[in-house]
Amino acid sequence: MSDIANHYAEALFDLAREAQALDDVLDDMQKISEAFVCTPALGRLLSSHEVSREEKRALLDNCFGGVVHTYVLSCLKLMTDQGRIGALERAAKRFKDMYNEEMGILTVRVTAAGPRSDEQRNKLIQKLEAMTQKRIELTMAIDEACLGGIRLEYGGVCTDDTIRHRLDELKRQLQSAAV
Numbered sequence: 371m372s373d374i375a376n377h378y379a380e381a382l383f384d385l386a387r388e389a390q391a392l393d394d395v396l397d398d399m400q401k402i403s404e405a406f407v408c409t410p411a412l413g414r415l416l417s418s419h420e421v422s423r424e425e426k427r428a429l430l431d432n433c434f435g436g437v438v439h440t441y442v443l444s445c446l447k448l449m450t451d452q453g454r455i456g457a458l459e460r461a462a463k464r465f466k467d468m469y470n471e472e473m474g475i476l477t478v479r480v481t482a483a484g485p486r487s488d489e490q491r492n493k494l495i496q497k498l499e500a501m502t503q504k505r506i507e508l509t510m511a512i513d514e515a516c517l518g519g520i521r522l523e524y525g526g527v528c529t530d531d532t533i534r535h536r537l538d539e540l541k542r543q544l545q546s547a548a549v
Contacts, residue, residue, distance in 0.1 A: 375460035382445050382461070383468045391439060396469045398438040402446065403462035406455075416455045426450050476504040478524040483516040483532070498522075 386395035406413050412433075416426050430446050449455045470477060478498055480486070486494075491508060498506045517533035 374454055375457040376464055378445060378449060378454070378457065379461040379464035379468065382441060383465055385441050386439075387472070389441070391441070392469055392472070394439050395441055396466060398442040399462040399465050402434065402438060402442060403459050406458055413455055413458070416450045417453065423451060470507070474504050475507050476502055476524055477507045477509065478522055479509050479511060481511045481513050481516060481521040481523075481532075483514050483518050484512060486510065494520075498524075 382395065382399075383392075386392045415421060415429070421429075427447055427450070430443060430450065434443050434446065445461075446455070446458070449458060449461075469475075476498070480494065491510070495506045495508055498508075515534055517537075519532040519536070521528065521530045521532050521535070523529075
């Protein structure tokens with residue numbers, strides 16, 4: 371992640387923590403980041419040299435003033451003024467990572483061949499919380515190629531207990547034995 375994105379995220383995080391507004395700022399940063407991803411023209415407009423600083427600030431005020439936390443709006447204006455609005459999505463991700471660390475939350479991505487019931491999700495969350503001593507934020511993905519089982523990805527770790535993975539391992543072992 372770029373140092374610029376880290377710089378903005380860390381400064382915003384420190385301010386939000388001091389003001390006891392971490393939840394609000396996190397929510398707003400995620401919404402703003404999604405808005406910029408869904409509306410790339412907004413980022414291009416705020417990066418344009420043909421639009422004056424005052425017009426860009428007025429646009430931000432009109433779009434987000436009174437809707438997002440003051441710190442988030444100020445951060446957007448500062449990033450725009452400094453020509454760094456392109457780092458917004460990375461800054462929002464870094465802010466979320468810092469928030470999760472501060473709150474003891476571990477994001478776990480689960481990939482399975484099909485959807486999981488609420489009961490299965492809850493059992494998995496309970497097991498992971500007991501194992502990691504952290505609050506678990508689960509995201510689910512479907513990949514029919516898994517055939518069955520699940521793959522867990524969290525904190526740079528990947529645990530693959532899918533049937534596809536087991537078959538691939540068996541194939542590799544058989545090929546090694548045949549040599």
